[in-house]
Amino acid sequence: MKIIVPMKRVPDPDNVDKVKISSDGKRVSSEGLDWKPNPFDEYAVEAALRLVKDSGTDKTTGEVIVASIGPEEATHQVRWCLAMGADRGILVLGDDHELDASVVARALKKLVEKESPDLVLMGKQAVDGDSNQTAQILAGMLGWPQATFAGRIETPADLSRATVTREVDGGCATVTVKFPAVISVDVRIVTPQAVNNNMIPPDKLNRDGPRYASLTGIMKAKKKPMDRYTLEDLGVDTTQRVKTISFSQPPARSGGVILDTVGELVQRLKEEARVL
Amino acid sequence: MHLEPTMKQAVIRRSVRKFAEKRLAPAAVEMDRTGDFRWDIAEEMARLQYFGLEIPARYGGAGLDSVSAAIVIEEISRANAAVGLCVSVHNSVSAYPVYLFGSEEQRQRFLTPLAQGKKIGTFCLTEPNAGSDVSALETSAIREGEEYILNGNKIFVTNGGISGINLIFAKTKPAEKGKGFSVFIVESEREGLEKGPIEDLMGMRGNPVCPVSLRDCRVPSENLLGVEGDGLKIALSTLCGGRLGIAAQALGIAQASLDASIKYAKERHQFGKAISEFGAIQDFLAEVGTRIEAGRLLIYRACDLKEKGNNYTKESAMAKVYASEVAVDATRAGVQIHGGYGYTKAYPIERFYRDAKVCEIYEGTSEVQRMVIARSLLHG
Ligand SMILES: Cc1cc2nc3c(=O)[nH]c(=O)nc-3n(C[C@H](O)[C@H](O)[C@H](O)COP(=O)(O)OP(=O)(O)OC[C@H]3O[C@@H](n4cnc5c(N)ncnc54)[C@H](O)[C@@H]3O)c2cc1C
Numbered sequence: 001m002k003i004i005v006p007m008k009r010v011p012d013p014d015n016v017d018k019v020k021i022s023s024d025g026k027r028v029s030s031e032g033l034d035w036k037p038n039p040f041d042e043y044a045v046e047a048a049l050r051l052v053k054d055s056g057t058d059k060t061t062g063e064v065i066v067a068s069i070g071p072e073e074a075t076h077q078v079r080w081c082l083a084m085g086a087d088r089g090i091l092v093l094g095d096d097h098e099l100d101a102s103v104v105a106r107a108l109k110k111l112v113e114k115e116s117p118d119l120v121l122m123g124k125q126a127v128d129g130d131s132n133q134t135a136q137i138l139a140g141m142l143g144w145p146q147a148t149f150a151g152r153i154e155t156p157a158d159l160s161r162a163t164v165t166r167e168v169d170g171g172c173a174t175v176t177v178k179f180p181a182v183i184s185v186d187v188r189i190v191t192p193q194a195v196n197n198n199m200i201p202p203d204k205l206n207r208d209g210p211r212y213a214s215l216t217g218i219m220k221a222k223k224k225p226m227d228r229y230t231l232e233d234l235g236v237d238t239t240q241r242v243k244t245i246s247f248s249q250p251p252a253r254s255g256g257v258i259l260d261t262v263g264e265l266v267q268r269l270k271e272e273a274r275v276l
Numbered sequence: 277m278h279l280e281p282t283m284k285q286a287v288i289r290r291s292v293r294k295f296a297e298k299r300l301a302p303a304a305v306e307m308d309r310t311g312d313f314r315w316d317i318a319e320e321m322a323r324l325q326y327f328g329l330e331i332p333a334r335y336g337g338a339g340l341d342s343v344s345a346a347i348v349i350e351e352i353s354r355a356n357a358a359v360g361l362c363v364s365v366h367n368s369v370s371a372y373p374v375y376l377f378g379s380e381e382q383r384q385r386f387l388t389p390l391a392q393g394k395k396i397g398t399f400c401l402t403e404p405n406a407g408s409d410v411s412a413l414e415t416s417a418i419r420e421g422e423e424y425i426l427n428g429n430k431i432f433v434t435n436g437g438i439s440g441i442n443l444i445f446a447k448t449k450p451a452e453k454g455k456g457f458s459v460f461i462v463e464s465e466r467e468g469l470e471k472g473p474i475e476d477l478m479g480m481r482g483n484p485v486c487p488v489s490l491r492d493c494r495v496p497s498e499n500l501l502g503v504e505g506d507g508l509k510i511a512l513s514t515l516c517g518g519r520l521g522i523a524a525q526a527l528g529i530a531q532a533s534l535d536a537s538i539k540y541a542k543e544r545h546q547f548g549k550a551i552s553e554f555g556a557i558q559d560f561l562a563e564v565g566t567r568i569e570a571g572r573l574l575i576y577r578a579c580d581l582k583e584k585g586n587n588y589t590k591e592s593a594m595a596k597v598y599a600s601e602v603a604v605d606a607t608r609a610g611v612q613i614h615g616g617y618g619y620t621k622a623y624p625i626e627r628f629y630r631d632a633k634v635c636e637i638y639e640g641t642s643e644v645q646r647m648v649i650a651r652s653l654l655h656g
Contacts, residue, residue: 036290079287209298213291215325215338215348222284 001062001159001179002117003048005086006108007041009070009077010128025246027097037077040123043190045081046210047153048121050195053085061159061199063087065115069094069107075226082221083213089226092234100242103231105137110234112142117180118159124149124184135184145177151188157199279573281343288340289347295324296355304356307482308627311474313438314482317359322393326352329367331375335383337391342579346524353528354535357631358482360528364521365434366390369639370397370443373514374461377502386441386461395440399518400430400488401511408644410445410511415490417446417458422497424448424460426468426490432638437474437484440464444490445511448504457507461499468493479630516589517582518639519596523575526596526603526635530568533603533610533628537561540614540623551613560609568606571599590652597645600635607632 011019012034020029037045045066052062066081067090068074078089092107112120125132139146151172152165161178167186177183188194192206213221231238259265270276281289303314321327329345331337340348345367353360371390374397378387389395406413415428426446433442442462449456462469472487502510538561541552551557578591607629611618618625636642 076283076287079283080290083287083291212295212324213287214323215288215329215340216333218284218287218291219333219339221287 001052001119002065002115003052003062003119003121004065004067004108004111004115004117005041005044005048005081006104006120006122006134007045007066007068007077007081008038008104008123008126008128009035009068009074010038010126012036013039013127021247021249025248026244028247030096035073035077037080038123038126038128040125040127040185040187042081042084042123042210043187044121044123044185045084045086047150047185047189047195048119049085049211050206051119051121051153051155051159051197061197062118065090065117067092067108067111069099069104069231071095078226079221080213082224082226083218084211085213085217086224088224090229091226092229092231092236094231098231098238098240100240101131101133101137102241103236103238105134105141107231107234107236108134108138109141110236112138114234119162119179120144120182122182122184124186135182139182142180142182144181146182146184147175147177148184149186150183151186152194152196153183153185153189154196155198157197159197281347285344285347288344289351292326292348292351293354295320296351300352300356300359304358304482304624304627305621307356307358309481311476311481311484313362313484314359315438318362318393318396318438321359321363325391325393326363327366327393327396328371328391329363331371331387331391335375335391336388337371342520342583343576346520346575346579349521349524350528350531353525354532355528356482357525357529357628358480360525361480361483362396362435362438364525365399365518366397368521369399369514369518370435370441372517373399373443373459373510374441374501376513377459377506377510378461381498382461382501390441396435396438398433398435398439398442398488399514400433400442401445402432403429404431408641410508413445413447413457415444415446416450417448417460417495419448419497424495424497424500426460426462426493426495428490430488430490432475432485433488434483434485434638436471436486436488442469442488443501444488445507446490448507452505455505455508458504459501459507459510460495461501462490462493462495466493466495478633479627480634512589515639516592519592519645520575520578520582522635522639523571523578523592523595523599526599526632527568527571527575529628529632529635530564530571530599530603530606533606533625533632534561534564534568536623536625536628537564537610537613540617540625544615557613560613564602564606564609567598567602571595571602574598590649593640593645593648593652596639597636597642597649600632601642603632603635604629 015034048064053060064086065088066086068078069092122135147164149167150164151167154163163176166173190209325338328337329340333339349364352363374387390397403413417424417426444460444462447456448458468491470489475485541557542550544551574595578588578595581588610625611629614625
């Protein structure tokens with residue numbers, strides 16, 4: 001089984017106060033920001049590793065490829081995922097402002113054609129733009145089945161398909177997709193029992209959250225193969241569908257008020273905030 | 277001269293920091309309050325290879341370079357100094373000397389379980405009458421056929437309460453002061469080895485420091501590390517590396533203190549503004565920040581000398597004395613910045629203050645470090 005996990009580097013969400021907007025309002029400056037793999041993509045890496053690797057015994061039943069489309073510095077975040085245990089990396093060079101969900105999906109489609117994976121497993125959205133589109137566009141372009149917002153994935157031992165529990169408004173929906181497919185994951189996919197491939201027993205060592213890279217993992221990551229392409233190499237049509245008109249900072253938060261009664265709170269939520 | 281971390285070192289810092297912030301920092305308060313070690317955390321760290329930092333992969337270690345090892349200890353200590361102490365002592369003065377001085381057979385038997393974190397190691401040098409003056413140690417090892425019989429009392433054994441493997445320094449030639457001692461690898465389950473009650477420490481609580489006594493403890497001669505009479509040589513060489521571990525630990529505590537102080541100074545308002553806007557507070561931050569950077573460079577430079585196989589006795593003593601004094605000063609300033617709240621357990625800064633102090637004491641006091649440095653300056 002071959003899995004491609006697309007991974008975007010995003011500014012560390014803990015750094016939001018460092019985000020600056022250029023004077024013309026057209027760009028967000030990335031100067032001085034710390035970068036990390038998009039958390040949902042890291043969950044996808046974890047889910048992919050749980051699908052095909054047994055961390056107890058080093059037994060593996062498949063290959064996990066981490067693919068990033070971004071600037072050269074994103075090598076760092078790809079290495080990070082390799083240190084977690086992914087087998088190899090792909091970096092498609094591209095600057096953040098040249099990319100939108102459709103360019104990314106087109107680039108991923110080219111990688112899929114090159115690599116013929118059984119599964120593209122991805123984060124449901126990147127926490128910078130929060131578009132939540134790439135998985136859906138990619139599946140559409142490939143004509144593959146898709147299951148988005150996966151909170152649970154179960155596969156039979158022959159890894160021919162996946163039964164995916166999707167997190168939807170008001171509850172869960174369970175769907176089965178045949179491979180090859182595109183699955184996007186939500187945060188619950190990294191709970192200890194969320195991934196079951198009916199072959200490697202669900203690892204009792206799984207803990208909540210993506211795994212930490214072991215020091216040996218980090219040492220090995222350095223030697224793992226990493227392919228580099230440009231968008232031109234892959235013949236990707238780079239026309240963007242989304243045009244950014246301007247960025248603006250959210251208004252500064254004004255001070256709160258302490259109310260005396262619940263009744264007053266309900267009244268103000270109704271009349272002033274108009275949320276009830 | 278390269279002063280930038282390599283990509284590998286940067287990834288190591290990030291990954292250890294992430295683990296330390298998520299798993300070690302939350303455990304620190306409880307460990308400090310109860311003094312109890314956390315085995316579950318040790319098991320997790322074993323899986324991440326934190327117990328075999330500089331040990332080659334063929335013995336189950338991570339095979340890190342010295343700077344990377346210092347980064348790991350710094351980041352662990354930034355979140356939880358008691359765990360940092362456990363990792364520092366285990367790696368630099370227990371596993372490392374077994375690697376450096378052990379025979380192939382000893383490496384297979386003792387180093388591999390140490391590096392894999394299946395056994396925790398100790399370094400038992402200090403005795404009631406032998407502290408700074410190592411040559412005064414009284415524990416004896418008398419050879420009888422293929423065995424040595426050990427008798428004596430070791431105190432202040434870091435990791436003592438949880439150890440599986442102990443390096444015991446003992447006199448093999450009682451007549452010869454200094455030259456007459458040797459090092460034995462003694463398993464905790466060996467008959468005649470007794471562990472005393474855990475010390476009620478001022479800081480580093482949660483690391484089970486305790487006395488270890490030897491009563492007619494019979495140890496086979498295969499457990500002698502190096503050759504008879506090598507004790508002083510092994511002790512000095514080991515402490516040289518050990519000081520880098522303690523320096524990295526002190527640096528981690530100092531950094532934790534600075535981070536907490538910056539955060540607090542921005543949040544706390546007096547006289548209508550954040551206290552971070554007052555010159556006096558800025559002076560504290562600037563001073564501590566500068567000294568932390570200086571300490572970090574001293575440590576990495578000494579690590580680099582070690583990595584390249586050069587003598588680094590003076591440099592490791594400089595790094596140790598400097599970083600541990602930075603830690604004490606940084607945490608003292610940190611408590612001051614926090615004002616009255618800093619004197620309560622509502623904030624971690626008072627714990628950092630208590631944790632920092634011992635860095636000036638163990639693995640050679642600051643006074644002893646200065647003696648080592650001066651000796652090297654005066655006599656080359
Ligand atoms: C928490 C903790 C953990 C420890 N862990 C270990 C461990 O794992 N293994 C181990 O072997 N030991 C360990 N120690 C012991 C530690 O290394 C000793 O406490 C230290 O070396 C000092 O020895 P001492 O306490 O006997 O002090 P002393 O040697 O009695 O020193 C008392 C004071 O006199 C000063 N002094 C001594 N000689 C001189 C001199 N010639 N010139 C100037 N000043 C001098 C000292 O600097 C100090 O200020 C630990 C101690 C603590 C507190």
